[in-house]
Amino acid sequence: MILLNPGPVNVSERVRQALLRPDICHRESEFSDLLGRIQQKLLTAFVPGAESDYVAVLLTGSGTAAVESAVMSCLPMGKRMLVLNNGVYGERLSNMIGLHRLGVSELKSEWHIKPDPERLRLALRQHPEVHAVSMVHHETTTGLINPVKEIAEVVDGLNRVFVLDSVSGLGGEPIDIAGSHIYMVAGTAGKCIQGFPGVSFVLLRKGFLERMRGYPKRSWYLHLTHYVDNQGKGIVPFTPAVQLYYAFE
Ligand SMILES: Cc1ncc(COP(=O)(O)O)c(C=O)c1O
Numbered sequence: 001m002i003l004l005n006p007g008p009v010n011v012s013e014r015v016r017q018a019l020l021r022p023d024i025c026h027r028e029s030e031f032s033d034l035l036g037r038i039q040q041k042l043l044t045a046f047v048p049g050a051e052s053d054y055v056a057v058l059l060t061g062s063g064t065a066a067v068e069s070a071v072m073s074c075l076p077m078g079k080r081m082l083v084l085n086n087g088v089y090g091e092r093l094s095n096m097i098g099l100h101r102l103g104v105s106e107l108k109s110e111w112h113i114k115p116d117p118e119r120l121r122l123a124l125r126q127h128p129e130v131h132a133v134s135m136v137h138h139e140t141t142t143g144l145i146n147p148v149k150e151i152a153e154v155v156d157g158l159n160r161v162f163v164l165d166s167v168s169g170l171g172g173e174p175i176d177i178a179g180s181h182i183y184m185v186a187g188t189a190g191k192c193i194q195g196f197p198g199v200s201f202v203l204l205r206k207g208f209l210e211r212m213r214g215y216p217k218r219s220w221y222l223h224l225t226h227y228v229d230n231q232g233k234g235i236v237p238f239t240p241a242v243q244l245y246y247a248f249e
Pocket residue numbers: 006007062063064065067089136137138139140165166167168188197
């Protein structure tokens with residue numbers, strides 16, 4: 001069968017065979033080594049030259065888990081997020097943040113219209129309570145590529161935090177995460193990277209990570225600093241889908 005959708009995608013025979021490696025417990029050193037290798041590969045692939053400025057946090061869960069963990073973990077008490085919404089996945093970002101009543105009115109545009117950096121600049125000047133801005137990189141709804149660099153310039157220039165859903169972008173579309181000072185990027189194994197669905201990740205800027213440690217915990221499973229602290233010791237806080245990690249590597 002040939003899949004012609006954006007994800008899940010067909011995997012190569014080499015990736016499929018990787019599922020058949022020996023069962024291991026995630027508390028063993030073999031798993032710590034595997035985790036470390038995947039993290040290093042993600043950093044080399046997506047923040048080349050700035051590997052030491054980022055951490056890669058792996059989660060067992062689909063792309064939505066990575067996006068939601070970034071959204072839930074990036075806001076200090078009393079601060080808000082502004083969502084740039086121009087498709088189904090922008091709408092999902094809005095719903096996530098709306099669920100916790102942590103948003104301000106989204107900047108919504110038609111599905112075929114890209115978010116306007118100048119409109120964003122104006123909105124951020126009007127809303128000092130906005131701490132973070134989120135957007136989808138490749139809006140899978142229409143195949144539209146949003147202007148990541150231009151939006152990142154506005155967000156960074158006004159000292160806000162940029163959270164990017166690149167679930168269907170990473171590995172398929174060029175992006176300069178470190179050069180654009182993007183603090184959080186969510187990705188998944190099961191789309192352009194051509195792994196199996198079920199493992200996702202967040203690339204997280206280290207300087208911001210230190211600030212996040214004081215932010216409220218809004219989810220038990222998805223609180224990012226919880227993962228980072230465990231991963232620093234080569235473990236994960238919850239049982240990972242080990243076989244999928246083999247294939248992801
Ligand atoms: C841009 C984007 N974000 C998030 C998701 C959600 O990913 P998942 O279905 O793996 O949770 C998708 C899925 O197609 C997507 O295309």
